Amino acid sequence: MSRLDKLRDDNAAGADELIPRFLNKIKLELARPLTMFFRKVMENEQVPGDWKEANVIPIFKSGNRNTATNYRPVSLTNQICKVFEAIVIDQVVEFLEDNKLIRNYQHGFRKGSSCLTNLLLFFDKVIHSIDDGHGVDTVFLDLAKAFDKVPHQKLLEKLCKHGIAGKVLGVIENWLKGRRQRVCIRGRWSSWITVWSGVPQGSVAY
Numbered sequence: 001m002s003r004l005d006k007l008r009d010d011n012a013a014g015a016d017e018l019i020p021r022f023l024n025k026i027k028l029e030l031a032r033p034l035t036m037f038f039r040k041v042m043e044n045e046q047v048p049g050d051w052k053e054a055n056v057i058p059i060f061k062s063g064n065r066n067t068a069t070n071y072r073p074v075s076l077t078n079q080i081c082k083v084f085e086a087i088v089i090d091q092v093v094e095f096l097e098d099n100k101l102i103r104n105y106q107h108g109f110r111k112g113s114s115c116l117t118n119l120l121l122f123f124d125k126v127i128h129s130i131d132d133g134h135g136v137d138t139v140f141l142d143l144a145k146a147f148d149k150v151p152h153q154k155l156l157e158k159l160c161k162h163g164i165a166g167k168v169l170g171v172i173e174n175w176l177k178g179r180r181q182r183v184c185i186r187g188r189w190s191s192w193i194t195v196w197s198g199v200p201q202g203s204v205a206y
Contacts, residue, residue, distance in 0.1 A: 003086045004031060007079065014078040015053040015182075023079055038084050045170030051081035053192075054181040075181065088171070092164060101162050148198040152176045155199070 004027040007020040023030065041047055058071035093111075096102050102110065107118035129136050156173055164172075179195040 003083045004034075006086070007083070011079070012057075012076050014050075014076045014081075015055050016050050016078050016080070018079050020079055034080070034083065038087065041084065042167050042171055045167055045174055047081070047084075047171060047175045049178070051078050051084075051175065052177075052179045053078070054179075054195075055189075056181050056183045058183070058185065073183075088168065092168065095164070096162060099163065150199050151197055 004023070007024055007027075009021040009024060011020045013019045054075040054077045057074045057076060058068075059074050061070050061072055063070040105118075105121075107113040107115065107121075126136050126138075155176070156169065159169060159172065180192045181195055182192050183190040
């Protein structure tokens with residue numbers, strides 16, 4: 001129920017066309033059947049096909065509107081799936097944190113950490129080094145479309161090495177298989193295409 005409470009009314013619907021505002025209106029009636037359904041998904045290690053679909057909407061950033069690279073693609077995914085994802089990720093992150101499997105210098109996608117906390121820690125180290133009379137060399141790396149290029153098999157191997165196994169790993173593996181997406185521009189849809197790599201960016205971030 002707590003995860004249903006966190007659905008934002010202003011979020012857009014995914015390919016299933018279910019909007020969070022509607023789900024919020026019936027969340028009391030949804031809580032029990034969804035709990036039973038989520039348990040069945042976990043037990044069978046199979047997620048519904050529409051959980052693997054995403055509508056990609058191009059959002060204009062700046063510059064020439066006729067240049068494709070000036071748009072940021074946003075994936076809109078299934079809202080019910082997001083509730084399930086949030087429940088799973090809570091348990092996975094708790095396991096990783098409790099067993100100290102996430103290093104302290106990992107700031108992304110951690111509760112209480114962000115790009116800002118990473119930047120503050122970096123500046124603190126630089127300032128102390130300069131105060132102590134040491135030189136500082138800095139190398140910045142910007143990986144283009146890093147999330148789009150994650151190989152699924154390597155991701156699963158990484159999870160397994162961190163102790164994520166059993167039905168949780170099985171559900172994640174099934175969720176990554178057979179994914180597809182389509183692009184929507186001005187109310188017109190492209191045909192569906194299969195997604196072979198990458199982490200769905202319309203999914204839940206911690």
